[in-house]
Amino acid sequence: MERSLETQVSQAVDAWLRWVPRWEPATHRGRVAPCRRCLGSPVLSAAGLGSDVPHGVQHGLSTRIKTIVDHAVAEYTSRNLPMLQAELDQQSARNRARSYRPAEGLEPEFEGLPLDPDPVPGAPFLFTLSGLASEEESQVPSLPPLSDEAKTALRREVALADEYANLIGREVCRVLLHHRLRIHAAVVEYVEPQIEAMLSELSQALDAPFDPNEEIGF
Template identity: 70%
Template sequence: MERSLETRVSQAVDAWLRWLPRWEPATHRGRRSPCSRCFGSPVLTAAGIDTDTPHGVQHGLSTRIKTIVDQRVATYTANNLPLLQSELDQQAARNNARSYRPREDLGPEFDGLPLDPEPEPGAPFLFTIADFEAEAAQETPPLPPLSEEAKQSLRREVHLADAFANDVGREVCRLLETHRQRVRAAVSEYVDPQIDAMLKELTSSLDAPFDPRDFGA
């Protein structure tokens, strides 16, 4: 029997809470553009971590919740939207035929993020993972063309899938609000102290930028 939406949301939060103690602040440069999955996400608002929380912490939760919504929509599509399901099956077969698929089997904390770091100004990469992925995509044959009638039908089914996804998303947000207290408590316990320590270290560096021993003190 399929697990209820309430159970799946609770299990996703539990999995995120088990991962959170292993989180550490990133040491590499930040991204130049906001994450499309997390920026303005109603999921993060419902969970109470939409502001003043590092993106890595947010992304681990938003990705887990997105998986739940995607799986619900996939089941609805398979049962009710045959034309859209056929297109998705063809696209999946096309993707599986690629010789290089770097986005597969990524953990929730990395899924959906750019494959490559931001390049240093004036120092372009010799090659990138994204370039290899694009080359592999070009090797696979394109999907067969659709008639105008099929395109219209497909647009209607896509609209129905989007409407269903929105309904599931709203219910997921409602369920997440019931977990807000323990989500916030975990952030206060595992994340905030690390951020405070970084700020303290930065403040100390700014207050004493030079070692007094350099001046014979």
């Protein structure tokens, strides 16, 4: 398991390193709500990506690492937790019954992010992707109810899955420590120059708020 995780983490970091040179700072209005996947993430701490690194750069790595943990937990569940696996299979079948699934098949850099931009006061949306997806989901039949005994057993298996996820997460963070130098070097080479250029441009705009060739009348 350890060797396999090391290989998977190394491949995830390699993929992230290939993507980082294509990253560009976002030019649109930032979101108000923080990303629940990245805020306080031990994965990002192990990778050395602190709060001074743009969220887009963080998210591209945290999502790739989360996929590794999710796959490990899925394999553990399929082998050891039959009731939870049955519930997940039913939920998967229910999801496949929806013809509109905008959150699926996204690139790692966009996976887990809100489907729609933050609303602007006084400018309501005609429709939203999340709203369309909710309408589609409401038309799919709900899962059958569980007995009290089944609920108790299911909670027990969910707790075991969470425990295993924490175990894999800690191991993944340990492996990530060995990649910190590679990750830091990529940030220095590709990310920091773009941030410095933005700050320089902003500083020049603040120092010269008016066009020097424009006549100012009083």
